[in-house]
Amino acid sequence: MNTALSDLEQAIEPLRKRYIGQRVGPYLAWNKVSRTQIWQWCAAMGDTHPEYLGGETAIAPPTMLQSWTFRDVHGDYAPGSTDQNTYEVLGKLDELGYFGSVAVSYDQQYLEYLHEGDHVHSFSTISDISALKNTALGTGCFVTELAEYFRQDKTLIGTATITYLKYQPNQTSTGAPPSSPRKIERIRPVENTDSQHYWQGLRDGKLLIQQCSDCDVSRHPPQPMCEACQSINWHTVESTRRGKIYSFTSIHHPEIPPFDSPNCIVLVDLDEGVRIAAQITGVKYDELKIGMPVRANIVEVQKGLSLPIFEVEQ
Amino acid sequence: MNLPQQVKVGDELPELPIPITARQIVAGAIASQDFEDVHHDKAAANQKGTPDIFMNILTTNGLVGRYLSDWAGPTVRIRRISLKLGAPNYPGDTMVMSGQVTAVQDNELEIAFKGKNGLGNHVTGTGYLTLEESA
Numbered sequence: 158m159n160t161a162l163s164d165l166e167q168a169i170e171p172l173r174k175r176y177i178g179q180r181v182g183p184y185l186a187w188n189k190v191s192r193t194q195i196w197q198w199c200a201a202m203g204d205t206h207p208e209y210l211g212g213e214t215a216i217a218p219p220t221m222l223q224s225w226t227f228r229d230v231h232g233d234y235a236p237g238s239t240d241q242n243t244y245e246v247l248g249k250l251d252e253l254g255y256f257g258s259v260a261v262s263y264d265q266q267y268l269e270y271l272h273e274g275d276h277v278h279s280f281s282t283i284s285d286i287s288a289l290k291n292t293a294l295g296t297g298c299f300v301t302e303l304a305e306y307f308r309q310d311k312t313l314i315g316t317a318t319i320t321y322l323k324y325q326p327n328q329t330s331t332g333a334p335p336s337s338p339r340k341i342e343r344i345r346p347v348e349n350t351d352s353q354h355y356w357q358g359l360r361d362g363k364l365l366i367q368q369c370s371d372c373d374v375s376r377h378p379p380q381p382m383c384e385a386c387q388s389i390n391w392h393t394v395e396s397t398r399r400g401k402i403y404s405f406t407s408i409h410h411p412e413i414p415p416f417d418s419p420n421c422i423v424l425v426d427l428d429e430g431v432r433i434a435a436q437i438t439g440v441k442y443d444e445l446k447i448g449m450p451v452r453a454n455i456v457e458v459q460k461g462l463s464l465p466i467f468e469v470e471q
Numbered sequence: 472m473n474l475p476q477q478v479k480v481g482d483e484l485p486e487l488p489i490p491i492t493a494r495q496i497v498a499g500a501i502a503s504q505d506f507e508d509v510h511h512d513k514a515a516a517n518q519k520g521t522p523d524i525f526m527n528i529l530t531t532n533g534l535v536g537r538y539l540s541d542w543a544g545p546t547v548r549i550r551r552i553s554l555k556l557g558a559p560n561y562p563g564d565t566m567v568m569s570g571q572v573t574a575v576q577d578n579e580l581e582i583a584f585k586g587k588n589g590l591g592n593h594v595t596g597t598g599y600l601t602l603e604e605s606a
Contacts, residue, residue, distance in 0.1 A: 220536035326520030
């Protein structure tokens, strides 16, 4: 593995020597900043900020920065641009097998807003080509570009540092990617003879608590035998879902989909005399207090799985 | 609207759910002049190992800009946006934007934002805003 990786590294090294630090440009915008282009952007982004299109002279959302000097649909730069292609290095990486391409980070500084009629040009420098790394998408390297944008009067109006991952896509076992994106779901609880009543109860909108049919002691979570009298006879009572916080915790890191972040978990002493762990929502993590009165709603968190989720009782 | 003196560290921006559709992805890619095939051609995206077309970074940036300026109001100037991409935005998902004020200095604000979809955080980052005196 390491030998293989270092052979691959050696193939990339000449690209580093050739491309890093070379400032190329200018790249000219195909068109002056226009109301039409700003309108198209604002429409696509759902951006209704009044400043952009509300006045006599349209003002471009600053986030349009990079789009002004992009190539056209045919991959051509506007007349007057340099013949040098700043993305040539990406093509070279394609040839080495790293033909997958995703942008992973973006840092843009906006020094001046552009107005209708302004004409942009830009310069670009490849500032880094990282060592090969194994990523979730495949093995590849990170290529960082620094782009500088100028107005017609040569005022620097903004800069963008963009990092791309160029990678060799991982093959899935079938050789084809899944036909639709997977959704991350909660792990389903095991439902067996001893616990099925509880999960079905939640699906029916009820929080059911087990109670011993011989000694009347309630218990939770579900279990086959009464801890007090060892009876295996039981029935359920429907909880009022009211209680008080006995303890709590909130999980901030790592963020794990599909859970909320922070994810606030409370241990609640229910009025029925049993203790239950569940999420609480509608309250900030730093406002939780031991003893707070709470009430659970039953929420279908995903198809076929309902859970009690607490909220603070007013 | 949100005058600087009213904004304080810890203030939360209201959440904004953005439905991710093929139309949204393609409209954003075209509006940002980004004709990379993975942003409009599902077959090409499949060939590159992803299950569907996905949103380009300029659209993400544009949506972040919209989210920040919608909240900050008409006198805002966006000075800088720094972001990292994580889980891709594929059609059929919803990205929920959220944010919190992390620094206030005179009329300069710093906002930590994120956009979370069904696969995790699509985008996390920091926005730097200036609130100007209204004319």
